[in-house]
Amino acid sequence: MKTPMHRTGYVYDPIFQQHNLANHPENASRLESILKYLEINKILAEIHPINSRMAATEELLLVHSADYLSEVKAKSSQSEYLDPDTYTTPDSYLAAATAAGSLIALANAVLSGEVQNGMALLRPPGHHALPHQGMGFCIYNNEAIAAKVALQWPGIARIAIVDFDVHHGNGTQTVFETDPNVLYISSHSYPFYPGTGNMNEIGSGAGTGATVNLPLSERSGDAIFKKVYSAIVLPIIKRFKPDFIFINAGYDAHFKDPLGNLGLSLAGYTWLCQFLVDIAGEVCQGRIIFSLNGGYHLDVINVAVANTIKILLGRSDTVDPFGSSQFPEPVESIDTDYIPRLKKLHHLD
Numbered sequence: 001m002k003t004p005m006h007r008t009g010y011v012y013d014p015i016f017q018q019h020n021l022a023n024h025p026e027n028a029s030r031l032e033s034i035l036k037y038l039e040i041n042k043i044l045a046e047i048h049p050i051n052s053r054m055a056a057t058e059e060l061l062l063v064h065s066a067d068y069l070s071e072v073k074a075k076s077s078q079s080e081y082l083d084p085d086t087y088t089t090p091d092s093y094l095a096a097a098t099a100a101g102s103l104i105a106l107a108n109a110v111l112s113g114e115v116q117n118g119m120a121l122l123r124p125p126g127h128h129a130l131p132h133q134g135m136g137f138c139i140y141n142n143e144a145i146a147a148k149v150a151l152q153w154p155g156i157a158r159i160a161i162v163d164f165d166v167h168h169g170n171g172t173q174t175v176f177e178t179d180p181n182v183l184y185i186s187s188h189s190y191p192f193y194p195g196t197g198n199m200n201e202i203g204s205g206a207g208t209g210a211t212v213n214l215p216l217s218e219r220s221g222d223a224i225f226k227k228v229y230s231a232i233v234l235p236i237i238k239r240f241k242p243d244f245i246f247i248n249a250g251y252d253a254h255f256k257d258p259l260g261n262l263g264l265s266l267a268g269y270t271w272l273c274q275f276l277v278d279i280a281g282e283v284c285q286g287r288i289i290f291s292l293n294g295g296y297h298l299d300v301i302n303v304a305v306a307n308t309i310k311i312l313l314g315r316s317d318t319v320d321p322f323g324s325s326q327f328p329e330p331v332e333s334i335d336t337d338y339i340p341r342l343k344k345l346h347h348l349d
């Protein structure tokens, strides 16, 4: 395989910021703040911009219904809500189609060898969006759409989507529930919004076993994540042998997040991102894209995204100005009960 022209690519489009509602946690200040931080810390200059674009209707239809696309267009024009949490503005239709299309563009850049890996600075986020319904701040399921498009490339037979957002990605799970070629792995707080993500949800039909849920108790943090990702995620991805890895990168599992209740630190996130980049290096020639999902504490997401990009670039100067959670992680039988149950469920060992 030829060496990519650039190490790390990124996508962003100013239209994302037109989807905005002041006082809603998922508002334009998130990306504004991240971009400013990346600029000040001279990180943007080190990564390669990939042109943003709208997703074509046929691409959106790979995941969503025609009726739902019409609903998004109609409700956007009236700034109506798609569900009690998911607002629209007159530009939301364009912003959502551009978020999905830009992730496709970045994935195509990785697949064509223009870049090795990438960071998608997207809004609105994707992982709660269902085929027929917007949900939980999400309009289109960006990662599911990009994965479906990537599967059309020659030589791309299997894709893994790993979701470390504090919330379960019910939309992504639903899209690929019966698909044996897309492995969906989610770690999330449970029970918590949106209510799904029980360990026993493992996919169905031909897709049985290709859905892996890692439900975690409140305040689970760095130590528990390390154990669970090492014992479960690593062997499952190695067994599945994906050709490409997408990460639903939600930074709301940080202990300071105003919407979350898990206990990850930025050092914990650094470990996790490095772990996933290393797996991609081992199983799929380093082809990995992190796609922004949740994360609502601005100072935390600035550093978390910058750290992720540094890891993608192969840099080791990640930082953690906030330290660890003051609350201890739950005392649970992770080793004696939780991990053995997951291993049994997914036929490991």
Ligand SMILES: [Zn+2]
Pocket (backbone or CB within 6 Å): 165, 166, 167, 250, 252, 293, 294, 295
């Ligand atoms: Zn979230």
